[in-house]
Amino acid sequence: MSPSVHESSTPLYGLDAESRQMVLDVVTKIKARLLTRENILEFDRKEIFPEEIIRTLLGPDIGLQLLFIPEAYGGMSGGARDCCALTREMAGVCLGVATAFFAIQLGADPLLVGGTDAQKEKWLGAIAEGRSLVAYAVTEPGAGSNLAALKTKADPICDASGSVTGYRINGSKQFISTGGYADFITLLAVTPEGPSFFVIEKGSGI
Numbered sequence: 001m002s003p004s005v006h007e008s009s010t011p012l013y014g015l016d017a018e019s020r021q022m023v024l025d026v027v028t029k030i031k032a033r034l035l036t037r038e039n040i041l042e043f044d045r046k047e048i049f050p051e052e053i054i055r056t057l058l059g060p061d062i063g064l065q066l067l068f069i070p071e072a073y074g075g076m077s078g079g080a081r082d083c084c085a086l087t088r089e090m091a092g093v094c095l096g097v098a099t100a101f102f103a104i105q106l107g108a109d110p111l112l113v114g115g116t117d118a119q120k121e122k123w124l125g126a127i128a129e130g131r132s133l134v135a136y137a138v139t140e141p142g143a144g145s146n147l148a149a150l151k152t153k154a155d156p157i158c159d160a161s162g163s164v165t166g167y168r169i170n171g172s173k174q175f176i177s178t179g180g181y182a183d184f185i186t187l188l189a190v191t192p193e194g195p196s197f198f199v200i201e202k203g204s205g206i
């Protein structure tokens, strides 16, 4: 018989219940201070993306993004259950702001999963410090559920000796939450070796 969740020897990652509750309590304070019903209705009515509020949520006074950043890079090492609990709490206040906020987690994910230590240090560090909005650019007009249809290409640029010095990226992405505001994006493109994520800073030519 397979062990139940509680009997399993696999440790559950993330925060203890008390620490998680402390994070959830922050949402109650945000609701009273920044995401009042009047504010949310105004964002909806005027179709405003509340960039300043999102950046405040990341700033030194609140720092909600620290939940999903590992401790090694300045975060709290929350797990999937903690992130799920925070998303649910924020979505109860404002679905739009919750989506925008968790786009940052999506954007950080390729770095968490596949980044080198130096890349994590640089980019996750920037997110942890609240200096950067990040977006996750995967979906394309012809590639949503079926990512095998991905068309965006990253062609290597080589120097005279044949060493790769950079990539030229061509393609179209759609439905990228906070894509127009992000300081950098993690973007999926097809290289000669297969699909790979690239970190692209705002204003670097795409």
Ligand SMILES: Cc1cc2nc3c(=O)[nH]c(=O)nc-3n(C[C@H](O)[C@H](O)[C@H](O)COP(=O)(O)OP(=O)(O)OC[C@H]3O[C@@H](n4cnc5c(N)ncnc54)[C@H](O)[C@@H]3O)c2cc1C
Binding pocket: 099, 103, 106, 135, 136, 137, 138, 139, 141, 143, 144, 145, 146, 174, 175, 176, 177, 178
């Ligand atoms: C609010 C929101 C925010 C988003 N933010 C981002 C973002 O930040 N970054 C990003 O990259 N993308 C983002 N997306 C895009 C999202 O990832 C895609 O919408 C999703 O992958 C589905 O792709 P699609 O819309 O092209 O639909 P399709 O893939 O065309 O699917 C259409 C329908 O067909 C069904 N379907 C597809 N394949 C099959 C199959 N094999 N068998 C049976 N049914 C199937 C699907 O379930 C769906 O109902 C966002 C989407 C939304 C709604």
